[in-house]
Amino acid sequence: MVHPLLFLEFFRNLLAPLHLNEASADAIAYTWLIIVLLLVLSVLATSALKAIPGGLQNFMEVVVGGIENMIVETMGEHGRPYFPLIATLAIFILVSNLTGLIPGFFPPTANINTTAACAVIVFLSTHVVGIKHHGLHYLKHFMGPIAWLAPVMFFIEVIGHLSRPVSLTLRLFGNMNGHELVLMIFFGLAPFLVPLPMMLMGVLVSFIQAFVFMLLAMIYIQGSLEEAH
Template sequence: MTHPFLLLEWLAHKLHLESLIENPDSLKAVIYTWLVMLVLIAIAFLASRAIKVVPTGTQNFMEVVVGGIENLIDETMGPKGKTYFPLIATFALFILVSNLVGLVPGFYPPTANLNTNFALALTVFAMTHIIGFKEHGLSYLKHFMGPILVLAPLMFIIEIIGHLARPLSLSLRLFGNMYGHEIVLMIFFALVPFLLPVPMMLMGVLVACIQTFVFSLLAMIYIAGALEEAH
């Protein structure tokens, strides 16, 4: 389905640079990913340029957001989770802003592209096992053996399949929800450009927040599992 209006395509047409958008889906995801990164950098700069003891404005808002993420990490991962706060917070903030960008007319959410989500999911997958081996050494392999030695070969195969399915489930869950919501918005905007899409956009804010929470929570659970001792 063709998006009714995208700022990127409009600018390319005005500047006679149509050749740059021959593969629009991949290019849109990359460009809007960079846009999200610039937004996050700008917010970080505004929040930290004049730090006050009694926070106001952007600093106050970001302290609430960061504090909420930190509390969730403490509740989900325990004391060891604080070490991985930068990783989890980066996932949460990037995914949230990426999801919300799609609600701005003329903009495309990077998370509506499977490549973006799969890259995020592969990062979670890789970091989970890197952290596991860092924490336990070769003993981390016991996580894949199960509690009964006789069943270790069978459990190893089952565990490997389960772990390999994680990136697929993480990426498809986020992609399916964001792409589906993008299609719904496109249909409503095409049929009724005014008023009617507003409730859908409000629902989009809820969907964006829920999907961010689900992805971040699953990432925390996977990493917490790698930190635990094998039984």
């Protein structure tokens, strides 16, 4: 089996002509590494499906089923069509967060470019879903309930919607980058037992941040599906 570090070196060499700074190059390299690993994992989990699952298939069914149940409980049955988008973002962000707990590895979500890309995907998907579901009537979401206040409400709503990708970007980036810096400091001061509690807390932070991002994505898409009043 090819070692992941060889993949990282391969991706870094591909990115060398772009003259990116080291942090951006590492984030892109680790992102592609995670994408490849998730693709391999999905192929292995679905290559020999059984009526009575076991091993990797059983684990992946628990993960996928848990995300699907959460989407249905939050958005209702009409949220099922958006399961691939939300589940993909959730799993990618979670694995990216957990990658930072491996010594010598860097979590892509500790780079603002990665979190901004995920946030923009949610932002665009929200409005594409809204326009597809309501047509031009989707603009009523920005007009408010009182007709003569519509021009003012429109600008307020636009600012509110534009703040969503900013908050999604900064929340995930701030938490993951902050934890990475604290972990590096502890490893520098005491590289043995002292960083262990921080790494355990990092597992909790990784799950919480992935859950929060997924939950907000569901809420935003759910809001675009609702009828404007």
